[in-house]
Amino acid sequence: xxxxxxxxxxLMLATLASFAQQPSATVEMADTFRSNGKIYVVVAVxxxxxxxxxxxxxxxxxxxxxxEQETR
Amino acid sequence: xxxxxxxxLAVALLVYTIVAGLLWNNxxxxxxxxxxxxxxxxxxxxxxxMMVLFTxxxxxxxxxxxxxxxxSDILSRQYAVTGIVFGVLGYATGAIWAAYTWADxxxxxxxxxxxxxxxxxxxxxxxxxxxxxxxxxLRDSIQDLDKKARxxxxxNVFAFAFLFPSIWIIPRLLPSLHPGGEGxxxxxxxxxxxxxxxxxxxxFYPAIIGWSLLGVWITTLKVRMTLxxxxxxxxxx
Numbered sequence: 001x002x003x004x005x006x007x008x009x010x011l012m013l014a015t016l017a018s019f020a021q022q023p024s025a026t027v028e029m030a031d032t033f034r035s036n037g038k039i040y041v042v043v044a045v046x047x048x049x050x051x052x053x054x055x056x057x058x059x060x061x062x063x064x065x066x067x068e069q070e071t072r
Numbered sequence: 073x074x075x076x077x078x079x080x081l082a083v084a085l086l087v088y089t090i091v092a093g094l095l096w097n098n099x100x101x102x103x104x105x106x107x108x109x110x111x112x113x114x115x116x117x118x119x120x121x122m123m124v125l126f127t128x129x130x131x132x133x134x135x136x137x138x139x140x141x142x143x144s145d146i147l148s149r150q151y152a153v154t155g156i157v158f159g160v161l162g163y164a165t166g167a168i169w170a171a172y173t174w175a176d177x178x179x180x181x182x183x184x185x186x187x188x189x190x191x192x193x194x195x196x197x198x199x200x201x202x203x204x205x206x207x208x209x210l211r212d213s214i215q216d217l218d219k220k221a222r223x224x225x226x227x228n229v230f231a232f233a234f235l236f237p238s239i240w241i242i243p244r245l246l247p248s249l250h251p252g253g254e255g256x257x258x259x260x261x262x263x264x265x266x267x268x269x270x271x272x273x274x275x276f277y278p279a280i281i282g283w284s285l286l287g288v289w290i291t292t293l294k295v296r297m298t299l300x301x302x303x304x305x306x307x308x309x
Contacts, residue, residue: 061079
């Protein structure tokens with residue numbers, strides 16, 4: 001009897017888990033894109049562009065600092 | 073580089089935003105929005121940065137009215153310009169986002185657009201940006217330096233006061249596609265714990281700080297360049 005109750009409980013919990021997953025599983029996300037790792041390529045490209053812009057800003061900052069020194 | 077710790081902080085936060093914002097699997101799986109929900113870390117942050125920059129601008133405008141120092145006027149103007157740039161970026165990114173989520177694929181582009189164009193936040197943001205655009209037109213149309221500074225400082229206060237009803241208050245009172253409209257959870261959707269998945273905040277808030285600091289950095293560069301250019305002018309004053 002005890003085993004029956006336990007197995008029933010496990011079954012009920014299993015259905016609960018499947019219910020919980022149902023709404024999320026139906027929504028299409030970029031899961032393939034993530035699982036095959038191509039997303040890292042996109043992140044690398046965006047980071048490269050961003051770092052490039054930041055380096056440009058740093059150079060500009062240095063240049064302005066030098067100008068400030070000269071005009072003082 | 074002058075006082076660089078917060079510039080490093082800005083870059084670090086933005087690198088974190090890009091990496092965690094794109095890779096971290098912490099976003100809710102929502103129909104229609106799907107992966108585009110990650111735009112929260114970029115599109116929404118443009119508007120937050122714009123608000124920060126416009127706030128700096130109005131603070132310096134009021135400072136000018138108190139001390140009549142042209143330096144405050146230069147600061148006020150440059151903060152406003154960077155704020156407008158961030159606002160335009162927010163608008164452009166919003167247009168791309170809306171085209172893939174709000175637009176109805178069953179309708180013609182024009183019909184779909186006419187539905188989206190009624191969105192109160194779009195109209196409010198357009199009005200706010202046009203008012204700030206008019207700020208620059210007004211400034212550059214006045215020859216006399218002190219008059220220019222004084223009139224544009226007063227106009228800046230007016231523009232800032234109009235920013236709140238046009239982008240924060242009116243869109244909340246009307247039915248809106250944006251979060252926080254009529255029939256929503258109420259309160260600020262960016263801060264309300266029911267409107268934003270808790271784990272998304274761990275990227276969203278650093279992203280706001282990072283983008284705002286980047287805006288401030290760009291502005292300080294422009295201010296320093298203008299100060300060098302107008303050096304003689306400031307010494308005469």
